Amino acid sequence: MAKKNIEDVDLYAILDLAITATESEIKKAYRKKALQCHPDKNPDDPKAAETFHELSRALEILTDASARAAYDKVLKAKAAAKLRHQELDSKRQKLKEDLERREREAETGRNTCNLTDEQKLAAEIERLQKEGSRLLQEEQQRMKEEIKKTMGLMSEPVWDSSLNRIKIKWKADKSDPNNGGYDEATLRRCLKKYGDIIALIISPKKKGSALVEFSTKEASEMALELEKGLPDNPLELKWLNERPVLTTKKTISDGPSVISDRDYESLVLTKMRQAAERQRLIEEMMKEDQNT
Incomplete structure (x- = not known):
């Protein structure tokens, strides 16, 4: 399955959270869902690894202040655009989208330093991938230890x-x-x-x-x-x-x-x-x- 662009994924929906969720609520939601879909607990589910990866990516982005700010900006812009599009007929909507695309292309050509919101988000994602996410590694290790402990208790005399x-x-x-x-x-x-x-x-x-x-x-x-x-x-x-x-x-x-x-x-x-x-x-x- 082709990997989705991050701007096309609702990370908050993956965690069943609102965009106003606190970092503590994000971590709590991640732990709850990660325990349910962890590949070690679902060896017969071919989609478990993919679902777990989506959860991990959501945690990684939403617990990083800069990445989350960039993501939220894109998400809010898309929501506003969707609302505007609903108010336009199909012809006017196509004309508007073409005009906005040409304006963005012209602006990018004049000054490559003026990045679009989507480009800024892509840059933040690239930064996270290069730096690695200490928090994500800690949470994944916590999940493994908790699952190991749970499985051990089930076989304890x-x-x-x-x-x-x-x-x-x-x-x-x-x-x-x-x-x-x-x-x-x-x-x-x-x-x-x-x-x-x-x-x-x-x-x-x-x-x-x-x-x-x-x-x-x-x-x-x-x-x-x-x-x-x-x-x-x-x-x-x-x-x-x-x-x-x-x-x-x-x-x-x-x-x-x-x-x-x-x-x-x-x-x-x-x-x-x-x-x-x-x-x-x-x-x-x-x-x-x-x-x-």
Whole structure:
């Protein structure tokens, strides 16, 4: 595809900005769009490199004061000319354009130092190309680092508490109504000092058996290492899956979700998910009992 002349491209439209945008707004718009269309993130899109190049050229020109001033002058002149042309019929418009062209050619012939606005813009673009754009290089490097960081986080091993539950055992006779001295409240008192407990289920069939799920890896490991339970009836804690399990992060969240107290539907759905998770934990506990 032939390269477009810079005066024929609306750099502000490429960045979805108005001509009055500040330098800070220009940089922010560039970063947002560059992250979306960067060739490293769109290897299957043949137009990604071209789109990224257009964004880079827009940033390069619009963040340089002299180049932007020259570009804005041409852009405003073209907008004014377009408005004037709309008010003329086709015949008058052609006559006017021919006259203006001849006047420019005559003026250029008399004094080559008196450049047109388009020529001044071309000179500024040439200057930028020769000098290079430090800002553009910095922004492109920033994009690469951010993309690299994002891709790294997506493959980073993470803790999934539902895959790392802990089985708890203690001595208790089948006919013992006190279950060896342990009920849910007693177990929670023993375990909550290590961290938040997502779920704690005492086996409904087998005495002296329970499952606990902590929210963090650190809490789980401390409980396994340190918790002894009641002195006269110690607890035995083991990983349900014999060893800790790490998984891979599939998506990167933009931040914690906030559920309004007034959002009744969201609250109901949350309660339903919690109830379903508790039921799954009970079923897992009962399955474990049958296997022992």
